[in-house]
Amino acid sequence: MQALAIKSHRIRLLLMLIPAICLGMLASCDDDEVCEKATANNLRIGFYPAGQEEEFWVSIDSLRVLTLEKPEEPVYDTLFSVSSLELPLNHHADNSTFIFDYFHTRDTLWIHYERETHLISVECGFTVFYELQDMDYTTHFIEALEINEPDVTNSLDEHVKIFVPDTIPGN
Amino acid sequence: MLKFLFLIPFLVISQAGLAENDTLFTPSVRPGLDVSGLARHLLEPEVVTGEVSLDVEWRKSHFVTIEGGLLQVDMEQETHRYQASGYFLRVGADFNMLERNPENPHDVVLASIRYGYSKAEHEAPFIVISDPYWGDYETAVPKENFQAHWLEAGIGLKTEIWHNIFLGWSLRGKIMLTSTDDPEMDPYFIGGFGKSGSNTRLSLLYSIMYRIPIR
Numbered sequence: 452m453q454a455l456a457i458k459s460h461r462i463r464l465l466l467m468l469i470p471a472i473c474l475g476m477l478a479s480c481d482d483d484e485v486c487e488k489a490t491a492n493n494l495r496i497g498f499y500p501a502g503q504e505e506e507f508w509v510s511i512d513s514l515r516v517l518t519l520e521k522p523e524e525p526v527y528d529t530l531f532s533v534s535s536l537e538l539p540l541n542h543h544a545d546n547s548t549f550i551f552d553y554f555h556t557r558d559t560l561w562i563h564y565e566r567e568t569h570l571i572s573v574e575c576g577f578t579v580f581y582e583l584q585d586m587d588y589t590t591h592f593i594e595a596l597e598i599n600e601p602d603v604t605n606s607l608d609e610h611v612k613i614f615v616p617d618t619i620p621g622n
Numbered sequence: 623m624l625k626f627l628f629l630i631p632f633l634v635i636s637q638a639g640l641a642e643n644d645t646l647f648t649p650s651v652r653p654g655l656d657v658s659g660l661a662r663h664l665l666e667p668e669v670v671t672g673e674v675s676l677d678v679e680w681r682k683s684h685f686v687t688i689e690g691g692l693l694q695v696d697m698e699q700e701t702h703r704y705q706a707s708g709y710f711l712r713v714g715a716d717f718n719m720l721e722r723n724p725e726n727p728h729d730v731v732l733a734s735i736r737y738g739y740s741k742a743e744h745e746a747p748f749i750v751i752s753d754p755y756w757g758d759y760e761t762a763v764p765k766e767n768f769q770a771h772w773l774e775a776g777i778g779l780k781t782e783i784w785h786n787i788f789l790g791w792s793l794r795g796k797i798m799l800t801s802t803d804d805p806e807m808d809p810y811f812i813g814g815f816g817k818s819g820s821n822t823r824l825s826l827l828y829s830i831m832y833r834i835p836i837r
Contacts, residue, residue, distance in 0.1 A: 503679055526755060539755045543757075543759055568748070568761055568807075569805065569807070570704075570763075572819075574699070576749070577701070577746065578751060579751045
């Protein structure tokens, strides 16, 4: 490699100047950690009409969602025109049970999953990621159910599709 | 395996006698202490790093370099505590691009390449995850080992400020080769590399060194 003819006194000048510049760079090179990622990872559910080849959301009125653990405190109290919703999975246990109350017709949904503590960032802290294992349900109102994306993380994926009659009250 | 890397400078010194006949060149070793870790500690008190280096000019303008250091992180927030400790090591070479000047024959402008390795253990002994419906969930992540391998390339200067005492800086671009894949907890800071979360990093080392002629 060809040697560079650089005057030594210029190097000394550079040596004095560069640290000050680079201290600024050091600060600017590090990404500012912002708590952009959500730390609440809810199960995202979409409602679809059963027996339709093309998939499109169906809108439901008068839907309440309860849990067995806290029946006096509904997750959702009478939703109208809802075609998708988010359910908070119980991060104290490996399963959650939700009750869908639709015009006093009730279906129960048992969701089984594995939990994993996940560091979002040291500044933002930890959250719980879930991997759906299995789901059981009654079929008074719900016709079928499909796990679309088993990993419940802080992405915006729809995790579960619930198929309901395509002619339902309120529509 | 890594312990043999420490032998490199001594093997290189033994080859120094083969160096070309240049009145401005004498083989030398130059131990150094990185002070940029102190600056980082001022900006980020939760991260403490200490780093030393040793370069050996075994042939005119050719240097073999070893850098190593220790890392400690202790960050406590309202919802969690994160702790890490470990060490890192870099080995590589520098090439001086500066024509020797009789007035300052040991000043150098360097192109550098490095291979870096870091090993640390980290843990989160206290975690609280809040949920508006289910309330607080308390848990912890036990101690886990983390390793990383990366490459660096950069430029730098070293200049003699007083009787074999040198100041120098090195600006390094870094690219991660492999690291422990842990879906649960990535390290906050990888010793010798920088903050995790990106496979590339730019960093500055600023060192004070003492040159010891070998003959």
